[in-house]
Amino acid sequence: MNTGEGDPTVPGPSQRLNAQVAGVDYGVLDELVGYALRRAQIRIYQDFLETMAAWSITPPRFSAMTLLDANAGMKLTELANAMGIARSGAVQVVHALEKLGHVKRTDSAVDRRAHSLALTASGTAALRSIRRAIKQHDERISTRLSEDEKKELRRLLDLLG
């Protein structure tokens, strides 16, 4: 797979079974909010990867691109904070996106230590397609929920943690 344009590959779809298997006793797992979340995530992750395979895009890469699109000129540390990861992790994400030609660094005028991060023209174009595909993916995974239910789900999720 991976029609993609670069080295950074993606975990690979897999023909893995559904998270819940008949005839198996899931014990306390079935009572935990956290495990319901995890199970949903496991299911959804499959569709996400398949949706993004052609672009070599992973969840953190999509987050980074979206953040840079909406906040052009962010510094690396700001990006890391916004994503909730360590700086060293942000370096890797940015590096992968640079290899894909989606992100460029510009030396900051004010602070010679810092770089200004932004999407390239082709990165912006790619993000348009990616975003469209992601929106479809998001529709797909939540197709059994009404608009009200989606809203309620988001509300309840935001109360968590």
Add this chain to the structure above:
Amino acid sequence: MNTGEGDPTVPGPSQRLNAQVAGVDYGVLDELVGYALRRAQIRIYQDFLETMAAWSITPPRFSAMTLLDANAGMKLTELANAMGIARSGAVQVVHALEKLGHVKRTDSAVDRRAHSLALTASGTAALRSIRRAIKQHDERISTRLSEDEKKELRRLLDLLG
């Protein structure tokens, strides 16, 4: 950290910020059910790791132990299917749990290729404590939800994917 009783270490808590940062435009991310899920998971994961640090237990390890407790004698392939991961991944989880002394293999009487997996006595004892801590963790992360809301959240999550 890691008062734990074995080599297999755990990612490490970290003093990372919250997933949502003020002054940053999250763009389309704020509209996606999938990202709300991801964000909640990121927040919760911190508490999970801190809760489990003393036991060197990770989410998949907890799932495996719970499944083996409720379905003693499972084969490796069955465990992998129940967890929704590849066999090779299950090998690693089982291996880590063996190193911790929580799981034992017994040669299957019927099929000489297969092993019968089960918790050890100390694994069962450990699971009791671990389960108690996990339940508290689950209460903690969902403390802002009423019982009805928790139930509704589980229902909506199960509709996803």
Add this chain to the structure above:
DNA sequence: TATTGTTATACTCTATAACTATA
């Protein structure tokens, strides 16, 4: 031939710690 467990390999994601250049 098909399945079971295993190993080899590869990749992402994440973290901490130490380093360099600047502030």
Add this chain to the structure above:
DNA sequence: TATAGTTATAGAGTATAACAATA
């Protein structure tokens, strides 16, 4: 001294592919 970015290192989690033993 403190911050920005980077690199080195490490481990978890996941996957595919190939292999030996057994079915």
